[in-house]
Amino acid sequence: MSRYFVKRILLAIFTILIICAITFFTMHAVPGGPFNSEKALDPATVEALNARYGLNEPVYIQFINWMKGILQGDFGVSLKNGREITKIIGESFPISAKLGLMAMAIALSLGTVFGSIAALMRNKLPDRIIVFFSTLFTAVPSFVLATLLLLVFCIKLQWIPVWNANNPNYILPVIALAAYPMAYTTRLAKTSMLDALGQDYIRTARAKGVSRLKVIFKHALRNSLIPVITYAGPQIAYIITGSMVVETIFTVGGIGSKFITAINDRDYTMIMATTVFLATLMVIANLICDLLYKAVDPRIKFD
Amino acid sequence: MSNKENNLPKKSILSAQIDLSKFTLATAEEKAQQDVMSESTTFFKDGMRRLFKNPLAVLSIILLSVIIITIIVAPMIVPYGYEEMLSIDGKRDKGAKNLAPFEYSQAEQEYIENGGERFPHILGTDEQCRDYFIRVIYGTRVSLVVGLFASIIVLIIGLIYGSISGYLGGKVDLIMMRIVDIIYALPDMLIIILLSVVLNEVLVFPSGTILAELGTNMISIFIVFGLLYWVSMARLIRGQILSIKENEYILAARSIGAKPGRIIKKHIIPNCLSVIIISVALQIPSAIFTESYLSFIGLGVKAPMPSLGSLANAARGGIMTYPYKLVFPAIMICLIVLSLNLLGDGLRDAFDPKLKR
Numbered sequence: 001m002s003r004y005f006v007k008r009i010l011l012a013i014f015t016i017l018i019i020c021a022i023t024f025f026t027m028h029a030v031p032g033g034p035f036n037s038e039k040a041l042d043p044a045t046v047e048a049l050n051a052r053y054g055l056n057e058p059v060y061i062q063f064i065n066w067m068k069g070i071l072q073g074d075f076g077v078s079l080k081n082g083r084e085i086t087k088i089i090g091e092s093f094p095i096s097a098k099l100g101l102m103a104m105a106i107a108l109s110l111g112t113v114f115g116s117i118a119a120l121m122r123n124k125l126p127d128r129i130i131v132f133f134s135t136l137f138t139a140v141p142s143f144v145l146a147t148l149l150l151l152v153f154c155i156k157l158q159w160i161p162v163w164n165a166n167n168p169n170y171i172l173p174v175i176a177l178a179a180y181p182m183a184y185t186t187r188l189a190k191t192s193m194l195d196a197l198g199q200d201y202i203r204t205a206r207a208k209g210v211s212r213l214k215v216i217f218k219h220a221l222r223n224s225l226i227p228v229i230t231y232a233g234p235q236i237a238y239i240i241t242g243s244m245v246v247e248t249i250f251t252v253g254g255i256g257s258k259f260i261t262a263i264n265d266r267d268y269t270m271i272m273a274t275t276v277f278l279a280t281l282m283v284i285a286n287l288i289c290d291l292l293y294k295a296v297d298p299r300i301k302f303d
Numbered sequence: 304m305s306n307k308e309n310n311l312p313k314k315s316i317l318s319a320q321i322d323l324s325k326f327t328l329a330t331a332e333e334k335a336q337q338d339v340m341s342e343s344t345t346f347f348k349d350g351m352r353r354l355f356k357n358p359l360a361v362l363s364i365i366l367l368s369v370i371i372i373t374i375i376v377a378p379m380i381v382p383y384g385y386e387e388m389l390s391i392d393g394k395r396d397k398g399a400k401n402l403a404p405f406e407y408s409q410a411e412q413e414y415i416e417n418g419g420e421r422f423p424h425i426l427g428t429d430e431q432c433r434d435y436f437i438r439v440i441y442g443t444r445v446s447l448v449v450g451l452f453a454s455i456i457v458l459i460i461g462l463i464y465g466s467i468s469g470y471l472g473g474k475v476d477l478i479m480m481r482i483v484d485i486i487y488a489l490p491d492m493l494i495i496i497l498l499s500v501v502l503n504e505v506l507v508f509p510s511g512t513i514l515a516e517l518g519t520n521m522i523s524i525f526i527v528f529g530l531l532y533w534v535s536m537a538r539l540i541r542g543q544i545l546s547i548k549e550n551e552y553i554l555a556a557r558s559i560g561a562k563p564g565r566i567i568k569k570h571i572i573p574n575c576l577s578v579i580i581i582s583v584a585l586q587i588p589s590a591i592f593t594e595s596y597l598s599f600i601g602l603g604v605k606a607p608m609p610s611l612g613s614l615a616n617a618a619r620g621g622i623m624t625y626p627y628k629l630v631f632p633a634i635m636i637c638l639i640v641l642s643l644n645l646l647g648d649g650l651r652d653a654f655d656p657k658l659k660r
Contacts (some may be wrong), residue, residue: 015488022494024502075445125568139641141592143599144633145614148621151626241492245599260600263500270498275493 004289012287019279023272024063030047030268032302055216075273077244080100080265085273089255093277095246097167102241107181107235112228114182119197130186137183144247145169146176150249162251173250177242181235187233191225209224219256224262346573353653360649363642374444382422383434385441386607391419399489402428404627426631430621439631442609447639449521449610450569450591452490453584455526457590460529461536462579468537480541487534493525495593499602502526521604524594530588539582543575577654584647588640611636 050056057065069076075085118130137145149172153160161169195200197220204217244256251257255274262270346353354360383389383451391414404427411421425436428586464660502523547553556566597603598612611632618628628629 006486011484011488015485018485019494024490026497029503030501134488135644136641138639139588139637139644141595141599141612141640142595144615144629144636147615147622147629147634151622151629155623237490237492240490241596242577245596248600262600265497266500266504271497275497279490279493281492282489286488 080267103177111185121191134183134186142242146249196224233286236285350654363645453590454586460533465537465540469541587641
């Protein structure tokens with residue numbers, strides 16, 4: 001078991017390294033340097049600047065220097081506004097993390113509840129309604145939902161104030177972000193609950209005279225949660241990418257909207273830093289989910 | 304007596320020999336009655352029969368056909384182009400900005416009163432005086448084409464890679480699958496965004512060629528799909544081939560002397576096919592999702608060409624006054640993705656009953 005853990009962790013580290021390399025070298029392929037501005041600088045100045053920032057070195061040395069910086073928590077400065085990127089991430093990430101965690105908690109908990117209800121009341125009205133909405137919401141992209149929510153609740157009905165930094169209102173962004181994963185979790189929870197309910201040990205427990213509620217909560221639900229946990233990893237990835245557009249639409253100053261701004265501004269250092277940061281986050285989240293999954297379900301073989 | 308008619312020698316009194324005189328030949332009609340076997344069915348026919356019994360799948364097929372016919376026929380009927388700014392008699396109609404659905408601009412109103420014919424703007428116009436209906440139609444075209452081609456690219460690469468890995472097995476398989484594992488572990492969306500940013504800058508095609516016509520953004524979408532999304536397809540196909548290879552019926556076929564060609568044609572391909580059809584059907588909506596997402600954040604298809612995602616993004620600017628401009632492309636994306644999802648589910652139930660949930 002510990003061998004598997006070590007192997008999995010090593011793979012994760014290797015993946016992060018690859019991501020860093022891809023990020024660095026693809027960004028390096030973009031023509032033009034940081035000092036190519038509209039005003040032609042005199043060659044000596046460019047030379048001095050290049051020497052100052054180590055841009056004369058061979059590419060691999062630059063890569064190593066960049067990696068060293070990252071390991072020390074230094075992502076360099078933004079090309080657009082010259083601010084330290086580590087600071088920008090430090091300011092914006094907590095907002096995104098709060099948003100993402102809320103969305104995830106809602107998606108997982110409500111998804112499991114709805115899925116279980118649908119499975120327990122199979123082919124009855126609640127099941128039909130839940131299936132209808134979960135199918136519908138898996139077809140609505142987060143940016144469409146976010147814009148529609150903004151339009152209806154902030155602008156037309158004015159029930160919920162538009163986001164501002166002093167008085168943040170998380171309700172709409174969280175709904176927009178949680179809808180798709182929730183719908184997906186619901187479908188997943190329903191199938192796995194149905195699967196669990198059909199097992200022999202459920203019948204045995206019922207035959208022994210265990211109460212219905214106890215059977216559901218103690219025997220069926222616990223077993224049906226395993227596939228839901230497996231989905232948590234991809235869900236984090238979805239929430240991180242989804243939060244980019246949702247934050248942009250609701251003008252939330254999180255790391256996602258900073259990333260989109262950086263893309264539109266072609267702010268390469270910022271793009272590199274955010275990509276590496278978010279990718280590392282996803283890889284670590286996936287790692288934790290994987291290890292958790294194996295720890296929760298003893299039937300899984302370690303290979 | 305009976306012996307005589309039969310011309311058979313009588314063996315013994317207790318013989319169970321049949322007295323043929325008691326029997327008559329069956330007529331053709333009676334023979335036909337014996338054939339109660341149902342018409343032989345192929346794998347494809349059988350799946351289709353099951354598919355058409357599923358009301359949701361049929362509904363989504365109808366919906367998709369309506370959408371496809373519309374996007375083919377509409378540009379022939381509507382006399383406007385997707386990048387054409389409206390004009391009357393060669394003069395640009397500057398008043399035709401942001402018209403509501405079925406509204407005419409002042410110049411058009413006068414033109415009609417003077418006896419001219421003017422095709423109505425079914426969904427109004429956008430801020431650059433372009434007919435919005437035709438833009439939504441072209442956007443749907445672009446999104447569907449991107450989804451379809453991206454899925455085909457994914458299928459081809461995944462099929463080749465997966466089947467090589469599955470057939471050869473051993474060390475080759477191990478190395479090929481490690482590569483897949485690593486690509487699979489990469490956060491795809493981030494890498495896609497990154498590659499799109501870079502490819503948009505790096506790729507330059509000589510003007511006039513088909514590639515230039517498509518635009519670098521579209522090409523870069525195909526490249527990133529080809530680079531990243533094939534891994535799950537390759538895994539799936541490899542797994543299928545590995546498990547099918549080990550089946551008893553393959554062994555049985557081989558033991559009665561079937562040649563490898565026949566085994567592949569008759570056993571491996573039909574058993575793989577269902578999984579391939581289903582995953583391609585489910586890949587298309589996910590590709591459309593990704594494309595609209597990229598277009599929405601400004602990395603999708605090139606400017607004058609619309610896509611549903613970029614239309615939705617453009618509509619955000621005037622959302623207070625012209626909310627319908629968001630609603631139409633949004634509904635279109637949802638309808639397409641929904642019906643493709645339902646069709647994919649229907650195909651899965653029809654072609655692979657083992658997977659039925």
